[in-house]
Amino acid sequence: MIGVVANEAEHRVVVEFFELFKTPWEFHRPGTHYDILICSNSMVPENNARLLFLYGTQRQAFEECRSIRTISASRHDFVSFRGERMPIYGSCLLFNSPGNEVLIHERTKSAAVVSVASGDQMVVRVGFDLFEEVRYLLTQGQPAEFASIPTLDLHLSLLCELIVSCGVPLVEILPTPAEHHFIVCLTHDIDHPRVRNHKCDRTMFGFLYRAMAGSIINFCRGRRSLRQVALNWKAALSLPLVFAGLAKDFWNQLDRYLELESDLASTFFVIPTKGDAGVDSHGRTRTKRASRYALADITDDLNKLLSTNCEIAVHGIDAWRDSAKGREERRRIQEITGTADIGVRMHWLYFNSQASLSLEKAGFSYDSTVGYNETIGYRAGTAQVFKNPDVDHLLELPLHIMDTALFYPSYMNLSDEQAGAAILPLIENATRFGGVLTINWHDRSLGPERLWADFYLGLIDELKSRGAWFPTASEAISWFRKRRSAVIEGVIHEGDSVRMKISVDEDEGNLPGLRVRVHKARSTNDRIRPRREYAEVTVNRSSEINVSLS
Numbered sequence: 029m030i031g032v033v034a035n036e037a038e039h040r041v042v043v044e045f046f047e048l049f050k051t052p053w054e055f056h057r058p059g060t061h062y063d064i065l066i067c068s069n070s071m072v073p074e075n076n077a078r079l080l081f082l083y084g085t086q087r088q089a090f091e092e093c094r095s096i097r098t099i100s101a102s103r104h105d106f107v108s109f110r111g112e113r114m115p116i117y118g119s120c121l122l123f124n125s126p127g128n129e130v131l132i133h134e135r136t137k138s139a140a141v142v143s144v145a146s147g148d149q150m151v152v153r154v155g156f157d158l159f160e161e162v163r164y165l166l167t168q169g170q171p172a173e174f175a176s177i178p179t180l181d182l183h184l185s186l187l188c189e190l191i192v193s194c195g196v197p198l199v200e201i202l203p204t205p206a207e208h209h210f211i212v213c214l215t216h217d218i219d220h221p222r223v224r225n226h227k228c229d230r231t232m233f234g235f236l237y238r239a240m241a242g243s244i245i246n247f248c249r250g251r252r253s254l255r256q257v258a259l260n261w262k263a264a265l266s267l268p269l270v271f272a273g274l275a276k277d278f279w280n281q282l283d284r285y286l287e288l289e290s291d292l293a294s295t296f297f298v299i300p301t302k303g304d305a306g307v308d309s310h311g312r313t314r315t316k317r318a319s320r321y322a323l324a325d326i327t328d329d330l331n332k333l334l335s336t337n338c339e340i341a342v343h344g345i346d347a348w349r350d351s352a353k354g355r356e357e358r359r360r361i362q363e364i365t366g367t368a369d370i371g372v373r374m375h376w377l378y379f380n381s382q383a384s385l386s387l388e389k390a391g392f393s394y395d396s397t398v399g400y401n402e403t404i405g406y407r408a409g410t411a412q413v414f415k416n417p418d419v420d421h422l423l424e425l426p427l428h429i430m431d432t433a434l435f436y437p438s439y440m441n442l443s444d445e446q447a448g449a450a451i452l453p454l455i456e457n458a459t460r461f462g463g464v465l466t467i468n469w470h471d472r473s474l475g476p477e478r479l480w481a482d483f484y485l486g487l488i489d490e491l492k493s494r495g496a497w498f499p500t501a502s503e504a505i506s507w508f509r510k511r512r513s514a515v516i517e518g519v520i521h522e523g524d525s526v527r528m529k530i531s532v533d534e535d536e537g538n539l540p541g542l543r544v545r546v547h548k549a550r551s552t553n554d555r556i557r558p559r560r561e562y563a564e565v566t567v568n569r570s571s572e573i574n575v576s577l578s
């Protein structure tokens with residue numbers, strides 16, 4: 029059991045941190061024995077913990093008593109955790125003390141962690157403020173330049189590594205569903221479901237330019253095949269017939285999505301109001317943001333979705349800043365779905381520090397806006413579903429990969445090959461850390477002039493071959509709620525086996541089970557890692573389990 033000492037202001041962040049690092053813990057109660065005690069910027073209470081963590085950026089008694097010299101590093105600096113770069117967003121205290129090389133400050137090569145054995149206790153002094161880092165990631169998010177780093181998942185991995193390598197065993201429930209390596213949420217924002225809604229507007233002229241001139245330019249750069257150029261020209265020339273209702277609307281790609289994803293689930297975010305551009309964070313209205321379709325225009329599509337295993341959610345306009353408008357946006361889509369719980373993603377990813385509160389007040393079950401328009405990666409530093417510490421119920425399904433970020437000339441502007449290479453580290457991180465990889469492929473992206481279907485198909489095949497589970501966004505959220513409901517109690521180590529009681533809320537659906545992992549403690553003298561570092565058991569309902577480590 030971990031005991032945590034933190035000041036009142038940090039409590040909500042601490043609670044959320046331990047929903048992500050799902051291991052037995054509680055706030056420190058005087059007189060209770062803890063195997064591990066974590067002190068964040070606070071006085072160290074009397075204790076007999078085997079492992080004591082001292083986090084904080086100010087000098088503490090620990091270094092005073094040992095005459096360890098320290099220097100303060102500036103904010104937004106990098107440390108290296110076993111060769112991997114990890115940004116620290118607050119300041120960082122560095123120690124002039126040999127011995128611990130697990131976390132090295134990149135610029136000065138000084139240690140950001142010091143471990144000292146003191147009697148039966150191992151003391152680990154960490155020179156940053158863990159819970160402030162977590163708060164920053166979950167509420168502000170990383171700047172786009174550090175998007176590729178799963179910073180929060182690295183913090184979790186670092187703490188786990190420090191505990192196990194100090195000779196203390198650890199039990200956790202992984203953010204990974206049983207029988208899978210990670211989760212993938214395939215999502216589609218419905219922004220432009222029909223080209224015929226854009227007769228002679230700037231969207232249509234933009235399309236014509238990109239389909240005709242743009243295709244030729246991209247052909248010359250080797251980014252388009254002759255077949256693709258022909259498809260785009262054919263589509264452009266067919267426009268008058270599409271407007272007359274005599275040719276297929278080539279932006280309506282729903283059937284194609286249903287075919288490609290026939291054995292998978294996916295989620296479609298639908299804009300509830302036509303012609304409403306909403307207001308951005310500066311109070312400006314950008315007319316271009318208004319949708320040109322009404323729900324009545326896509327009744328056929330909605331009915332098709334309702335008859336499959338797909339989910340319909342809200343692609344919100346003003347919900348992020350106005351909970352009354354959010355309630356109305358939610359009501360309009362819930363009239364179609366008839367479901368009690370519904371999620372939201374804001375159109376153009378409009379969001380600010382108050383947005384989670386507003387969306388919660390509007391009655392949404394989850395949001396999936398926290399991502400980047402201009403790049404791919406981890407705004408909150410994690411692939412896990414999380415809760416902003418300031419709200420009570422709304423969960424966040426972070427968004428990681430958006431087609432437009434990969435291919436738009438003003439964003440990453442990648443070729444298919446480059447895009448594949450850019451996504452690969454995210455897939456590898458998902459395999460290492462678990463969590464969910466959320467992908468947004470827009471409604472019209474399979475059709476002319478984008479023609480991003482081949483890439484999308486290749487990506488899905490790759491994810492399937494890596495053992496991902498493909499639920500709807502709501503199902504992924506439900507699975508994480510089930511994990512959040514789990515409590516591990518009464519962990520007893522007996523020789524080479526570990527007994528414990530797990531209680532978990534029953535789910536009505538057929539959600540995959542939870543993976544309970546018991547990490548073997550490593551002897552601090554072990555240079556070589558043991559052959560088997562952990563054992564796992566799958567749990568689906570409240571039960572007593574016995575995990576054998578031999």
Ligand SMILES: [Zn+2]
Pocket residue numbers: 217218219343374375376
């Ligand atoms: Zn949108």
